[in-house]
Amino acid sequence: MSKLFNFNLPIVATTAIGAVTILGMYLYRKPKRNSIPTEWKAVGKVKGLYMYPLKSGRRVELKTAHCTGYGIQLKTENGYPLRDSSKLDLKLVLFQGYGMTKRSLALIEAAQWISEYILDKPSGLRLGLHDGLPDHRRNIKETHQKYFKFYPYLESSSTGLYSDLTSYLLINQASLDELSVRIPASNVTVHNFRPNILVEGENLDPYDEDKWDWVKIGDVIWQNVKPCTRCVLTTIDPDTGIKATSGEPLKTLKTYRKSRDVIKIEFGGDDPIMGIHLGLKYDGEIKIGDTVFMGKS
Numbered sequence: 001m002s003k004l005f006n007f008n009l010p011i012v013a014t015t016a017i018g019a020v021t022i023l024g025m026y027l028y029r030k031p032k033r034n035s036i037p038t039e040w041k042a043v044g045k046v047k048g049l050y051m052y053p054l055k056s057g058r059r060v061e062l063k064t065a066h067c068t069g070y071g072i073q074l075k076t077e078n079g080y081p082l083r084d085s086s087k088l089d090l091k092l093v094l095f096q097g098y099g100m101t102k103r104s105l106a107l108i109e110a111a112q113w114i115s116e117y118i119l120d121k122p123s124g125l126r127l128g129l130h131d132g133l134p135d136h137r138r139n140i141k142e143t144h145q146k147y148f149k150f151y152p153y154l155e156s157s158s159t160g161l162y163s164d165l166t167s168y169l170l171i172n173q174a175s176l177d178e179l180s181v182r183i184p185a186s187n188v189t190v191h192n193f194r195p196n197i198l199v200e201g202e203n204l205d206p207y208d209e210d211k212w213d214w215v216k217i218g219d220v221i222w223q224n225v226k227p228c229t230r231c232v233l234t235t236i237d238p239d240t241g242i243k244a245t246s247g248e249p250l251k252t253l254k255t256y257r258k259s260r261d262v263i264k265i266e267f268g269g270d271d272p273i274m275g276i277h278l279g280l281k282y283d284g285e286i287k288i289g290d291t292v293f294m295g296k297s
Contacts, residue, residue: 034153036221036281037214037295044201046217046290047173052194055163058238059191064287067220069280070137071160071167072196140165147226154225158279168278169228170209171195175274178206179249186248192234193274199292207257209276214295217286222278227259229271249274 049062051072066073115125138159140147147154160167176190190198197217199209215222230253235244253272 034223034297037297040214040216040293040295042291043208043212043294044172044199044204044292046197046286046288046292047200048190048195048198049286049288050191050194050196050198056194056233059194062288064285065196066285067168067280067283069157069167069283071163137161151226153223153279154277155279158225158277166225166277166279168197168222168280169193169195169275170197170199170215170222170278171275172204172207172209173198173200174204175206175209179252179274183248183252186244186246187237188244188249191238192236192249193230194233194238195275197286201292210273212276212294213297215278216293216295217290219282219284220280220286221282222280224276225279226277227273228275228277229259229269230274231271234274 049065049072050059051062051065051074052059060074062072062074111126112122114127115121115123118125138156138161140154140156140159144154144165154165158166171190171193173190176193180186180188210227213224215224230250232243232250234253235247235250236242237244250272253274254270257272257274258270259273
């Protein structure tokens with residue numbers, strides 16, 4: 001028994017050393033893949049900044065944006081009254097449906113207005129508000145647990161208050177231009193995709209943004225946590241609320257922008273991709289014309 005034990009001891013020791021070495025390499029390399037880059041490459045400029053106080057509603061176009069963990073926040077002379085898809089620090093809300101007169105309404109009246117506009121009856125829908133407190137942040141570890149297997153850098157801190165997933169969506173103008181060539185007869189614009197940040201650059205190719213692990217504008221830093229899969233809302237004109245009978249741009253996107261990862265298709269379907277979801281790492285202010293940098297993990 002003693003000889004047998006002594007004979008196997010080097011094997012066991014070697015195996016243990018090998019396992020520790022592999023584990024050590026994994027632990028050493030994993031943080032590096034998720035650490036903020038030290039080198040950045042300029043790729044373009046900020047062409048557009050947009051926020052959406054009413055989820056999936058019409059945009060507010062900005063020249064300067066304050067980027068917070070909950071999304072873009074609009075700064076005015078009276079402070080920050082409006083935050084993207086979340087908090088309204090207003091006693092009255094200004095509403096206007098397509099072809100209708102603008103109306104300033106109290107929150108209860110706003111609920112009635114929305115119900116009448118969408119449901120054709122005085123009740124049934126309410127205007128949801130969030131207090132914006134940090135301890136009331138969404139916990140997607142419970143609601144989106146299966147996502148983490150495929151998107152390891154997605155976190156609860158990446159989310160907004162009412163946005164489907166993250167607080168920030170970025171799209172490259174070259175991607176939109178390429179799509180427009182495929183459907184020249186349509187009226188599709190960047191606003192069909194409701195991005196927060198639109199980037200343009202002389203040397204940008206269509207869908208280059210897919211490959212940006214990190215994005216930096218000014219002092220603000222984001223991590224690319226997931227490609228943005230597109231739904232039927234892209235077929236609705238955000239200025240008129242009218243759905244395109246042609247099914248564009250979704251119809252054309254499905255012909256060439258579906259995920260090719262079989263496992264991810266089985267998990268999340270085959271909706272086409274346009275733009276990237278970003279998780280905020282460092283907050284701050286950005287503005288139109290700022291240089292956009294990309295970093296690789």
